[in-house]
Amino acid sequence: MRAFMATLLLGATLALPSLAQNAAQPQEFRVVNRSGLPATALHAVRSPRGGAGDWGPNLLRxxxxxxxxxxxxxTPSADAGxxxxxxxxAQDGREAVLRDQDICVNRNLDLQRLAAAAPPPAPRMAGPASxxxxxxxxxxxxxxxxxxxxxxxxxGRVMTNQHVIDGCNRIILNTPSGHWLAAAPPARADAALDLAILNVPGLVGPALPFREAPALRRGEGVVAYGFPLAGLLSSEPKLTRGEVNGLRGLRDNPNQFQISAEVQPGNSxxxxxxxxxxxxxxxxxKLNAQRLAQSTGDxxxxxxxxxxGRTALEFARRAGITPLLAESRGxxxxxxxxGDVAHRSTLFIRCER
Structure with a gap:
């Protein structure tokens, strides 16, 4: 069967081997797929890089x-060793590995013993570090x-609203992993923005990234995630889907925007x-419908x-935190x-007085 050709460059400044290469230098070698299945990836790196999990680029198209x-x-570079x-x-995800092969002695290498594919790791949940x-x-x-x-x-840092923690004598949080952890004072809070950041020692997990670009537009779909009406509804978090209705908040507040995703007390x-x-x-x-009805009749x-989000991001930066950023272009x-993404990083907050 006609073999494919590849050149392996090991290091940014390594040159290709010359035609005058002698027997002491590495020469072209051939890897044969004997796995019984088509292969989607092939890696060849200098030992002991593979043992450290550094396999370099995939040589197959x-x-x-x-x-x-x-x-x-x-074809290795001249000084590759x-x-x-x-x-x-293989195409089913299983792997065949050969380590520390002397390609100057053996120039035909068969890869045939497929190991079972490793199961995907369980999603990380926010919880105690140990x-x-x-x-x-x-x-x-x-x-x-x-x-x-x-x-x-x-x-160790949890963002919430200032009004959620206002006047609390004790703040504890229930993590997605099911553990209660205590927030340690002081918290960073801004009443005008209604934002706060809690210090929760020992809390680790996947931090939610803030959207960096593009700018948010009216009509975009959004998902709210949290714990509405705790004690009345179930204790599990709730998800609501909606859209961005307007790019400013009540009375033209430039730090807020209006959404149609339904929220209740506890979502804050x-x-x-x-x-x-x-x-x-x-x-x-949410807008107080009863109070509005008293003043407008509607x-x-x-x-x-x-x-x-941009207001919350700048607030976090002023608190000395560098949140993760991501572009929403995919x-x-x-x-x-x-909802699964939100669940891993969203916490229930209990304020005791």
Whole structure:
């Protein structure tokens, strides 16, 4: 079978071998797929890089898998040495690996023993970094309790609304992993923006990235995630889907925008994500329909607000935090998938007085 050709460059400044190359220098060698399946990836790196998990680029073209029995010729650079690690990935994800092969002695290498593909790692959930992190429990004798939502923006840092933690004597958070952890004072808060950042020692997990670009537009789909009406509804987080209705908040507030995703008491402080799972806002409030009806005679329906993501991002930066950033230019996720992203990083907040 006709073999494919490739040149392996090892290092940015290595030259190709000359025609006058002698036997002491590495020469072209041939890798043969004996796995019984077409291969979608082939890697050849100097030993011991493969043992450290550094396999370098895939030598195969995406549109040209290496068939079973097919060969692939690799031409190392002149000073690459003779010891190579090789890795072949079959189309079902299983791998065949050869380590520390002397290609100056053996120039035909068969890759045939496929190991079972490793199962995908379980999604990380925000939770304590170790069993030694002190746990907290709700104080059942607290005179007054209110609840809200928050989300992880960096290790040990949770963003929420200022009004969620205002006047609390004790703040504890229930993590997606099911552990209660205590927030340690002081918290960074801004009443005018209605934003706060809690310090939660020992809390780790995937931080939600903030959307950096493009600018948010009216009509974009958004997902609100949090813990509305705790004690009345189930204790699990809730997801609502909606759209961006307006780019400013109540009375033209430039730090907020209006959304149609329904929110209830307890949603406050939760993340508002775009359809690629990036933070575009912090859920903050809904319009008081009864109060508006008293002054206008009309009952407003489903008018809700969020603090703008760029405002929340700058607030975090002023607090000395460097949140993750992402551009939303790729493929949109399903609403359920966005919910899965939010779930791993959204926390229930209990304020005790």
């Amino acid at each position: 995406p549109d040209r898998p290496l068939p079973d029995g097919g060969g692939f010729r690799v 003779c010891r190579f690690d090789l890795r072949l990935v 069993p030694q992190v002190p746990r907290a429990e709700p104080n059942r004798r607290a005179q007054r309790v209110s609840t809200g939502s928050g989300f992880l923006i960096a290790e 402080g939760g993340p508002l994500l775009d359809m690629q799972g990036h933070v575009v806002g912090v859920v903050v409030s 009952i407003a329906q489903n008018i809700n607000f969020a603090v703008q 493929r949109d996720l399903s609403t359920a998938d966005v």
